[in-house]
Amino acid sequence: xxxxxxxxxxxxxxxxxxxxxxxxxxxxxxxxxxxxxxxxxxxxxxxxxxxxxxxxxxxxxxxxxxxxxxxxxxxxxxxxxxxxxxxxxxxxxxxxxxxxxxxxxxxxxxxxxxxxxxxxxxxxx
Numbered sequence: 001x002x003x004x005x006x007x008x009x010x011x012x013x014x015x016x017x018x019x020x021x022x023x024x025x026x027x028x029x030x031x032x033x034x035x036x037x038x039x040x041x042x043x044x045x046x047x048x049x050x051x052x053x054x055x056x057x058x059x060x061x062x063x064x065x066x067x068x069x070x071x072x073x074x075x076x077x078x079x080x081x082x083x084x085x086x087x088x089x090x091x092x093x094x095x096x097x098x099x100x101x102x103x104x105x106x107x108x109x110x111x112x113x114x115x116x117x118x119x120x121x122x123x124x125x
Contacts, residue, residue, distance in 0.1 A: 001026065001114075002024055002025060002026050002028070002029070002032060002098050002113075002114040003024065003025040003026070003114070004022055004023070004024050004025075004096050004097070004098060004114055004115065004116035005022065005023050005116055005117070006020060006021065006022045006094065006095065006096050006116045006117065006118060006119040007020070007021050007022075007023070007119060008020040008021050008119060009094060009119030009120045009121045010120075010121070010122070011122045011123075011124065012086055012121075012122070012123055012124070013123070013124050014086060014087055014088055014123055014124065014125050015085060015086065016086050016123075017082070017083060017084045017085075017086065018083045018086065018121060019080060019081070019082045019083070020036070020080065020081040020083065020094055020096075020119060020121070021078055021079075021080055022034070022036075022078065022079045022080075022081075022096030022116055023076075023077060023078050024077045024078070024079070024098065025077070026077070029074060029077040030053055030054075030074040031053060031100065032053060032098040032099060032100060032114075033050060033051065033052055033053055033098070033099050033100070033101060033102035033106060034050065034051050034070075034072060034079040034096060034097070034098055035047065035048075035049065035050040035051075035096065035097045035098075035099070035106055035112060036048040036049045036050070036070060036079075036081045036094060036095070036096055036097075037094070037095045037096075037097060037109060038090075038092035038093065038094045038095070038121075039092055039093050039095070039118075040089075040091060040092040040093075043092075045095070045109050046061065047061050047106075047107045047108070047109075048060070048061055048064055048068065048070075048081070048094070049061065049064065049068055049069075049070035049081060050070065050102070050106040050107070051070045051071070051072055051079065051102075052102040053102060055071065055072045055074070057102065058070050059106060059107070063089075064083075064090075067083065067084050067085045067086075068081060068082065068083050068084070069081070069082040069084075070082075079096060081094065081096075083121070086121075086123045087123060088123045088124065088125045089123075090121060090123050091121060091122050091123050092121060093118040093119065093120050093121075094118060094119050094120075094121050095115055095116055095117075095118045096115075096116045097109070097112035097113075097114060097115045097116070098112060098113060098114040099111055099112045099113050099114075100113065
């Protein structure tokens with residue numbers, strides 16, 4: 001069982017930056033691949049980024065590649081999402097999620113076993 005708690009959301013102007021954190025409970029954090037997803041009002045939850053258990057491999061959605069960076073600190077049981085050059089279309093609730101396997105299915109919400117409660121990111125124009 002893994003419990004996830006996101007933090008770091010807020011209101012920022014377009015072009016600004018935010019860093020989201022997701023703290024995980026339990027002793028087995030390093031055995032989980034982690035992902036970030038987001039959901040805007042009236043839209044489906046969509047993939048943002050994922051990272052391998054070791055942190056040695058990452059994947060990104062095309063819409064955020066080059067602007068967002070996912071990273072993790074297994075000693076702190078935490079995964080991060082650094083968001084730069086934010087745009088109004090990045091406005092959404094951001095969720096972190098955990099799964100045992102890192103593969104091509106990491107893009108899909110159904111592949112994840114555990115989810116956080118989400119943190120709101122609002123980007124003003």
